[in-house]
Amino acid sequence: MKYDYVVIGSGISGLVSGIILSKQGLSVAVLEKAAQPAPLLRGFKRRGIHIDTGFHYTGAFAHGEALDSYFRYLNIAEDLEKIPYDSECFDSFYFTDDDYSFSFPFGYERLRDRLCSAFPHEKKGIDSYLHTVSEEFNRSPHLNLDISSNNIFMYDPYSSQSLKSFLQGLISNPRLRSILSMHYLLYGTEPGRSSVSVHAQVAGSLYSSVHGIKGGGRTLAKTLLQRLRNLDADIFSRSNVAKVMVRAGEFQGVELANGETVQAKGCISSIHPRALLPLVEETAFRPATRQRFQAFEDTTSAFMFSAELEQLPEMLSRKNLFLCPDDDLDTYCHLERAIEKRPFFFASAGLENEKSRPGMIMLCPASMQEMYPWRDSLPEHRPESYLEMKQALMQRVHDHVLRKVPAIHSLTMLDCATPLTFRDYANAPSGCLYGIKQKYGQLNPTPLSKIRGLYLTGQALTAPGILGGTISAFLTCGVILGQQKLIQEVRKCR
Template sequence: MNTQFIQNNSEPHYDVIVIGSGLGGLVSALILAKEGKKVVVLEKNNQYGGNLQTFVRNKTIFDTGVHYIGGLDKGENLYNYFSYLNISDKLKLRQLNKNGFDMISFDDDIQEYPIAQTYQNFVDQLAIFFPTERENLIQYSKKLEEICSAFPMYNLNIGTFADEEDFLSINAKEYIDSVFTNERLKAVLVGNNFLYVGQAEKTPLYIHALSVNSYIHSAWRCVNGGSQIAKLLIKELKKYGGEIYKYQEIKSFVQNENEEVIGCETIKGKRYFGELFISNIDIKKTIDMLGERKFGKPFSRRVKSLEVTPSAFTIYIVFKPKSFSYINHNIYHFNSINDVWDSYEKPTNNWPNTYIATFSMDQKDEEYSESMTVMTYMTFDEVQKWEESYNVDINDNYGNRGEEYEEFKRQKTELIIRKLEKKFPGIRKKISDIHTSTPLSYRDFIGSEKGNMYGYLKDSSHPMKTFISPRSKVKNIFFTGQNVRVHGVLGVTVGAFVTCCEILGAEYLMNKVHREIEPNANE
């Protein structure tokens, strides 16, 4: 859908219009605002930040998407990118347990297995439990680093990513099976694959490596939530004259008589005109806003055929004061080692087959947890009967989708609590309140297709099928977000720099980044 208009002088005109205020959109906007460009960011909802959003219940802050971040120690990759954006030293962070930031556990095993920070410690901690696999762990660690080094922008270097199909088509499970003999260790090494939705036959090794490598270097929890990242980026954006507006849902692009894109229009009829447009919303929606012909039918049809990752069902637990000790690591728990791959496709008779639990510290008494967030897989099919209902109200909205929906959530919550009781006996009595979100919540607040967590599923058998260039066939429309390169805070940040390299020139931008961050690195 697109509209033709002649601009009048009273309508705003910008150098760059960014559609969507997720991390990729905000980073792209700030990079270009630093170049002196007149930039505006348009967000459809009440809250900025996409997956960086937080919400408050019972005076407790909960994250919607960002539960921990890697690569933020001084001099590491995300720290350096954030330094260029002038937010690294402003973040309020707490480093997770260095001897095990993620702990992997199973119903049939009382032991918890650590994923530790720094590769030496990573090897040492796992070798305690799997001493005969030490040399294999060293080999595996070197392989992860080697893969990450093949992506220049991951390490703030100039160059294109490793686009050789042989490299990208290495399957994660097949590689791990070829290196290790112990089945439990194999399961532990991919035990945190909720970070990328592990599929035995599809997940490429490079996705596994890029997802876990930065955490192994250093892993951090955002104090008071990940929304601080969005707030800091917006503050910097405004410092450079950038503008940002909420409740501006874009329905179409505006073209002139030569079919050149010159603006965009909101669902309420407000028009914004500009020279360049960066889409930080779902790529399929972007295509629909202008039509397949403009983006090229082969590209459009390829994108529309791509499978998205599943969504999640999440419970947000508020603890009674001083009732539950603070845990400075994340827990990935499985029914058995057979559930680590393809967990979301397993039979639901023993649901959930897996869950991830994260904890927030009580700021008044650091010995205790204030809250706990528990996530598990859920496909959109389970909530499809309510798909025509929408909710973007950040206030408590019990009953908005009907009592049947509320009962569905209560039943799912009870199943999770029963699982937690096995892991944490007596936890039920320590809970003050519980809130929930479903794939519908993620769809409405984040804007992702079917509420998916990480965009398009990558497939080692067809590695280039999910490759999305930040430069579209429409000369002044660019893409950013989790489908450009990879998902996650680091992946999306790198993707935004990749997008801006297409606009400004890679050599120019990355040389400027190094000039600005090197004085800080030497302090």
């Protein structure tokens, strides 16, 4: 059978792309390398506790906001129960160097009041910062569906200014600068290199509203997959695309690692852009494109610890905790830092899962270089020394948490995912959490490729996250179907 489109990868961007195209009556096959579709979203189980991995919370999901509108267009909104986060504090930042806490609320007015009362001498800078974030967020036609989509690829001066230099020009208090930059950990590009515009899109999405989904990433994945099946799309897991077949500059189909081929008129690749290069023949992309893709720097990888708790502390009930070692945010992901000196993101293991015992995840930056001795090992055959390394880390983190987080009196460590886990289960090259960095001044991939019929999508195009991945899918399918037409259809669903 020859499909209209094959989609490589079944993360949020691949699944959303598949639904958009299927909704237009096109025949679609989604091909996923992992054993099950949506490996990053679906999470995993340890001792009966479900552990969410690639989705905990999101912004822009309140009624009428961008993500809500996209999910309505996809006909999945009705099947997802939103869990609002605590508007007074959806994220708390606890600085361990001087025992300082800041509770980050959502709602621009509330956030402004909280920041101004904590930093009364910085009112002017706070106002200016919040104004810029709001303006930047609202100038994107994929985040603000009320504006015209004509300027989608228009130059934005804030895309070439670093968040760090922007804040240095506005705010003199280093702690306040840290507080305003901390959400960079959600997109993985340090403030000295991330652009104001990407920060405004990711962090800014959380300033209006914050929600989780009942059942977490697993429910989101199941719902997307069910919708695709209802639209008669085919989803194949264990389907590792090994080659993109091109003839005379035109896409023909893909060849899987097992030798099977899947023919299609067009293809959307949602995989890491660097991982696409070996799949296409040398001459299909211009040397300059290859060099640019090769040069993309990956976001950090991580250790992700999971633990069972006797009860979920209040600080993780519809909110998260960032344990911040100091104000040197640009070095947070440096490996010279001992694990106890790294930042940690704490979140409940899964939302409102009544049947499950309470658990939490703790995520801290890590690098593939730390995995050097085990780099060639595969999941089923990790050496004993790897398991010993994980045990030792788990013990250190257990002790660190009991020392530094007073609200947690006891925890049983369940497991530790490493950069190798992210590489081998989520198929993220280098184990990176959020694909490539969104650096200021960097030309990230666009949906169009040099090969006719081959399009790109995924977090590399826009920004990471459920919101970023969803937008990238709409952006790419907009190129195929007509940007104006698609956005107008989304607008009608609000």
